[in-house]
Amino acid sequence: MGANMARHLQDCGYRVTAVFDARAEVAQEIAREIGAHACDTLAAVTAASDVVFTVVTDDQAMEGIFARRGDSLLAGARGRIFINCATLSPAVHVELAKRANKAGAATLEACMASSITQARAGTLYLMIGGDDNVYQKVKPLLCHLSDGGKLMRYVGTAGRAAQLKALVNMVMNINTAGLAEGLALAEALQLDLSTVREVFSQTGAASRVLATDGEDMQNRDHSCFFSAAHAAKDSGIALALARKARINTPLAAAAFDQFTRLVKAGFGDLDKSAVAELTFRGRGRRKPTKPTKPTKPAKSATPKKKK
């Protein structure tokens, strides 16, 4: 994800000075390709950059790279802007904004609801949270990533974009788990699944996940665009928000349970479409083989690499 964003920004004429990845060889590879420096430390990234994009796996990883002590992006961060793209708990964004401000830096959320292909093409759907002043400073840069800004929405202050992203993924996960039940039952009834998907697409059962995951559920093609583990994590974030707000969310809870079950079964690294492994008859005992798949239509996804 990060690599593709870097490639695209370079295409647009930006100088990508530094890259970092927890796996050094990943950073070195993209560094060689685009002529950037693969940094050994987080502090070196900050030293070499005006604006730093971060794309990590979860809250814990995020706390790690913005640590108060030791190697951290916050070391020598005065004047820097950090644009954070991972799907995190909203409170983490609020906390990081405070830490960054103390260090004389600023943060912005740019939650992404798109995947690798869109990162490369500069057509990411971005939900922006943070100070409007900071947003205005980096808006031209963000426009390059989101089809000239057409796919970008300013949502509110720090944490707001993360809230909305959690809601997007909560609803997406419900629709995905529900679709897996519908298709599994259709198969058990010996209905033709391709006809069923076509009928779904023309009726009240239609959804984005039907278009992105329906055929994959049918074919057991769970090459990962948005992992079951991320689905479980994001539904978990949303459920925590719901609990705190005292909103009754039985469907979200059921979807969370399904993706959690999937992770526990050892299928966490498969695409979220693998939730069908829990519902289709005779599936789920063994991990399905992973077919190679060069391209695929857009999926809402959480990026998993950092740059």
Place this chain on the structure above:
Amino acid sequence: MGANMARHLQDCGYRVTAVFDARAEVAQEIAREIGAHACDTLAAVTAASDVVFTVVTDDQAMEGIFARRGDSLLAGARGRIFINCATLSPAVHVELAKRANKAGAATLEACMASSITQARAGTLYLMIGGDDNVYQKVKPLLCHLSDGGKLMRYVGTAGRAAQLKALVNMVMNINTAGLAEGLALAEALQLDLSTVREVFSQTGAASRVLATDGEDMQNRDHSCFFSAAHAAKDSGIALALARKARINTPLAAAAFDQFTRLVKAGFGDLDKSAVAELTFRGRGRRKPTKPTKPTKPAKSATPKKKK
């Protein structure tokens, strides 16, 4: 629903000879309008027609109009074709096909995944189940109802269309109940709901029900296009199929529970979008007032009148 189908078929040059409704005045009104005869008995409808469309509320009503004894559409039914449009338990279609065959008549399922507006315009989405021979006989007639047949799919033998329709509505109800949770949580978090819906529509949270029900959930506009009671009924049919097929459907079960709760709260006659009354903070204690709404975009719906 039935009245609009009758109007459209008359527009297409068919002679609509007879109409029937359990509420006599409803039948008389449409009869006057299109110059048909409002029958006092079901047997009279059969006597006056080559092809009879039925659109009833549920399994019980369907068993009633095809009763083995007393006034029944099956009285003197030799050579007639019954096209049954209601969403019923698949087994009912199988049973009625047998009864009709004994009476020298034939049946066909034409499950509809559209609403009143589409019935009037002849653009109903139809799922056809039954003998292919019977289907071929009435295909030209059905084409007139489904945009020249573009919106019609032959699914299989008797009961197959009902199975597929139950699946469509099961998935639709899951997506609807899930959306109600997402929007309710968004409101509790004080996010702007119009922005949230716009973001949902551009991401993995997008669905047909977002387009048809999202704004109504926000505005508490639950004018009925597809009732909560029907949603509960159809999810119940799907759950019974799932139980029999031993398919695990926790999301469908959660959606069924929500719509059942809604019916028990006395909201069964509101649109399925009223499931938001169970999730939005401060709602659900009193029935929201019903705004008058002349037109509205398409919704997947179960018709509730018979003709």
